Amino acid sequence: MRACLFCAAFDAVFAAVSPGQQPPRLLHVPPGPRSRALASRLANVECPAFDARRTSRAALSGHEHAPIVYVSGLGSNVLDADDNQYVDLVAGFGALVLGHCPDVLQKALCDQASQLWLALGDVYSTEVKLSLCEQLAARFPEPGARVMLGSSGADAITAALKTAVLATGSPRVIAFTGSYHGLSYGPLAACGLNDAFRIPFAAQLSDHVRFLPYPDTERALDEVLAALRHEPFGAILIEPILGRGGCVVPPPETLCALRQACDEHKALLIVDEIWTGLGRCGAWFDSVDQGVLPDVVCIGKALGGGFPISACMGRGRVMEAWGVQGGATLHTATHFGAPLGCAVALAVLRAIDEQGLVARARQLGLQWTLALRERLDGSRCGVREVRGRGLMVGIELHGGASRTLAVMRALLTRGYLVLTGGVAGDVLTLTPALDIEESLLLGFAEVLEQVLVACPC
Numbered sequence: 145m146r147a148c149l150f151c152a153a154f155d156a157v158f159a160a161v162s163p164g165q166q167p168p169r170l171l172h173v174p175p176g177p178r179s180r181a182l183a184s185r186l187a188n189v190e191c192p193a194f195d196a197r198r199t200s201r202a203a204l205s206g207h208e209h210a211p212i213v214y215v216s217g218l219g220s221n222v223l224d225a226d227d228n229q230y231v232d233l234v235a236g237f238g239a240l241v242l243g244h245c246p247d248v249l250q251k252a253l254c255d256q257a258s259q260l261w262l263a264l265g266d267v268y269s270t271e272v273k274l275s276l277c278e279q280l281a282a283r284f285p286e287p288g289a290r291v292m293l294g295s296s297g298a299d300a301i302t303a304a305l306k307t308a309v310l311a312t313g314s315p316r317v318i319a320f321t322g323s324y325h326g327l328s329y330g331p332l333a334a335c336g337l338n339d340a341f342r343i344p345f346a347a348q349l350s351d352h353v354r355f356l357p358y359p360d361t362e363r364a365l366d367e368v369l370a371a372l373r374h375e376p377f378g379a380i381l382i383e384p385i386l387g388r389g390g391c392v393v394p395p396p397e398t399l400c401a402l403r404q405a406c407d408e409h410k411a412l413l414i415v416d417e418i419w420t421g422l423g424r425c426g427a428w429f430d431s432v433d434q435g436v437l438p439d440v441v442c443i444g445k446a447l448g449g450g451f452p453i454s455a456c457m458g459r460g461r462v463m464e465a466w467g468v469q470g471g472a473t474l475h476t477a478t479h480f481g482a483p484l485g486c487a488v489a490l491a492v493l494r495a496i497d498e499q500g501l502v503a504r505a506r507q508l509g510l511q512w513t514l515a516l517r518e519r520l521d522g523s524r525c526g527v528r529e530v531r532g533r534g535l536m537v538g539i540e541l542h543g544g545a546s547r548t549l550a551v552m553r554a555l556l557t558r559g560y561l562v563l564t565g566g567v568a569g570d571v572l573t574l575t576p577a578l579d580i581e582e583s584l585l586l587g588f589a590e591v592l593e594q595v596l597v598a599c600p601c
């Protein structure tokens with residue numbers, strides 16, 4: 145019989161907890177032999193960029209970055225190809241707000257799958273799409289909102305950028321360094337996370353975007369306000385909290401100041417809530433919670449709970465611009481608003497409401513952040529800052545990207561899945577399912593402390 149390598153003590157403590165909320169249980173040092181074999185076959189056939197990144201990460205951190213391969217997931221647990229069980233603190237890049245394979249979404253998918261997979265989008269539609277659009281419009285902070293559905297976050301951002309041109313007549317957009325909005329061409333032009341994403345394709349991107357520092361300081365905010373005074377812009381595109389950019393939280397007055405400036409200069413305020421929205425940060429929309437009425441809000445990730453669906457929602461008077469384009473549909477795609485995605489999204493919204501997950505994320509996130517701060521305080525852990533809102537938490541480390549990657553790797557070998565982020569790659573980003581058990585979060589804090597102490601700067 146194979147023995148668990150690290151977790152006997154945790155097993156005893158958590159034996160009684162529910163399925164999908166189990167502590168790590170490792171049978172092989174990850175990646176085990178089957179993950180290695182599968183990953184190496186995959187590297188022979190998939191886009192070489194992924195394997196190249198692993199090689200460069202290994203060189204940077206001095207640790208190998210061979211991946212595990214997922215086989216199944218339940219709640220906040222993932223099983224890999226070697227039967228190792230992990231606690232998932234990434235949750236599908238923040239999309240799995242109800243965890244892996246929740247019953248309610250399986251049921252919604254199965255019911256819809258036995259009825260209708262695809263209608264005819266903008267030609268002949270479905271009641272399930274109508275219900276979703278009505279529910280989303282009703283959650284928008286102003287009556288009369290209009291909804292455009294998409295399949296990915298990048299789709300929603302593309303729709304928002306097009307909305308800005310139609311509504312204001314200006315293609316110019318202010319976007320921010322450190323921001324990430326997806327990598328298809330519309331959002332790519334506004335991707336400030338890393339120039340390397342844009343440089344190879346620069347000749348296919350127009351230069352309508354002006355990048356400014358993310359307004360998390362008074363000085364950076366002033367720079368945005370000055371830019372708006374000096375040049376005409378159609379829109380500001382902003383994440384209320386930088387996600388991939390390292391979980392950077394701007395001061396509370398920032399979005400309000402941008403709202404006011406957009407009103408003065410007739411630009412749209414487009415808020416990218418693809419990561420922050422739908423409860424992740426303890427509110428339906430983080431921007432609205434900051435007291436702001438955006439012109440356009442983009443949501444994705446959580447909306448499908450792991451199924452690909454997104455939405456761009458705008459104030460009625462802004463979205464009117466789409467209706468006066470001479471009868472052309474202008475923005476559609478085969479799978480936009482398809483019944484399967486709409487059925488899942490409706491079930492996600494219902495589950496978040498019924499399980500009180502918005503308030504839970506706010507409260508649990510607060511407690512977890514405080515627990516992490518307390519535990520990781522002091523120079524021996526080499527932590528610069530623990531920050532975030534709700535269950536979107538970033539831990540900025542001393543020691544740069546190489547240490548952060550080494551910590552991520554060490555956590556993997558202790559059974560915890562985390563990601564790194566930030567412009568400098570020095571932030572651990574944690575976006576667990578909104579219904580994760582508190583004991584798993586506290587267990588992680590303890591293991592993280594041990595790992596950080598063993599991984600000095």
Ligand SMILES: Cc1ncc(COP(=O)(O)O)c(C=O)c1O
Pocket residue numbers: 237296297298299301324325326327383387388416417418419420444445
């Ligand atoms: C804030 C934000 N916007 C947009 C996107 C793009 O979403 P997608 O990957 O679904 O296109 C992401 C993805 O991580 C994101 O974090």
